[in-house]
Amino acid sequence: MTGDASLFTTLSKRNKEGYISFGNNLRGYIISIGDIGKAPYPVIKDICLVTELKHNLLSISHLADHGYGINFVKDKCTIVDSSTGSTIFEGIGIREDNIYVFYLLEDANKAGRCLMAKSVESQLWHMRLGHANMDTISRLSTKKLVRGLPDISFKKDTVCSECEKNKATKSAFKSKNAVSTTRPLQLLYMDLFGPCRIVSLGGKLYAFVIIDDFSRYTWVYFLARKNDTLSEFVTFCKKVQNEKGFMITRIRSDHGGEFENAEFKQFCDTHGYLHEFSCPRTP
Known part of the structure; x- marks a missing residue:
């Protein structure tokens, strides 16, 4: 179930087909049922759209009824397609109040979401850090003040076009050859x-x-x-x-x-x- 209608690929409206009770004794009504995801990503069918629901929730029994196998360990939960054995969802290292958080996988080996990017190109880090001076970035790297900042040689070996444009001084106004006024005190x-x-x-x-x-x-x-x-x-x-x-x-x-x-x-x-x-x- 979810409260975000933008996640659905197909959606059929229902006339308040049941409700969900929240912990504060309030109710959220099921107003639509549809599918989330499309090829090549996995498709989860029969998802309820619930009013006032602030989180996206997957039921274990719902997944089992649709032919998925669920494996739980301390800090990892994996959901596989029982017919093919391929991994569909995987929650790794993210467990909040006994709730496992999942990220959609494009296939069994390739993640569909990028959580970290690494690069050893000094000019790229110069742009990532708001066009900071190379000497400043070098001190940050030496003193280990930024997590993920590589220990490489930060030297100004290329010209940054954005820095050249924004740090350039204004050109002087051209002198006028003619006087624009015709009398004193004008x-x-x-x-x-x-x-x-x-x-x-x-x-x-x-x-x-x-x-x-x-x-x-x-x-x-x-x-x-x-x-x-x-x-x-x-x-x-x-x-x-x-x-x-x-x-x-x-x-x-x-x-x-x-x-x-x-x-x-x-x-x-x-x-x-x-x-x-x-x-x-x-x-």
């Missing part, structure tokens, strides 16, 4: 760096840098705290617009907290400045 770049290791005589730790895209003119303001950025920028906007006779159109910054906050956004929206953000990790 686009301003801004950034903040700090805190510096050495405090200035005026107690400043940060530098607020603003660059005009059209003229490449640069303003640098020294700040004691990061949260002074907005107040310094408000003063700068009033001063530079009066001085140059132009209005600021766009500003561009990174996603630093001193630029991306509610107060800074409200100031830009109030004065009509379009605030653009650069892509992360892209100078």
Whole structure:
């Protein structure tokens, strides 16, 4: 019996043909009966599909009635076809609470399930271990920290294409030959760096840098705290617009907290400045 309908190769629905009592006094109803397995694998017939059943169970008497012989020892149970003598199921080394666990065999000599894979190819182990460094894998092998890891020479004798692609640095952006703006203050770049290791005589730790895209003119303001950025920028906007006779159109910054906050956004929206953000990790 089983509760998994996907295991069946053939299945005929029944109208609650009996029930199975569970240990907690609940019932699971038999809703279908069918066969599991198909050639070249063994076929077990008349398997019940039971509602709410969480395990797949094989009855010894059921197998005996269908012409199978069962042999039990301490840590092994073998089921053979009585007519041919070939092994159908075999439970080896897996016994949980007096229940023997079986794995389907394709034939008497060849297992249909792979439980272990061995290889002495260093590049294959490099990929299995998440593209770890060969020196790291060599230390794991030497100190016997991974079960099944062979004691071989782990050397970087081949090039891993995945590692080359993912560890490659980004190519630089090409320089522009033409200026994209037509007047001063049309686009301003801004950034903040700090805190510096050495405090200035005026107690400043940060530098607020603003660059005009059209003229490449640069303003640098020294700040004691990061949260002074907005107040310094408000003063700068009033001063530079009066001085140059132009209005600021766009500003561009990174996603630093001193630029991306509610107060800074409200100031830009109030004065009509379009605030653009650069892509992360892209100078």
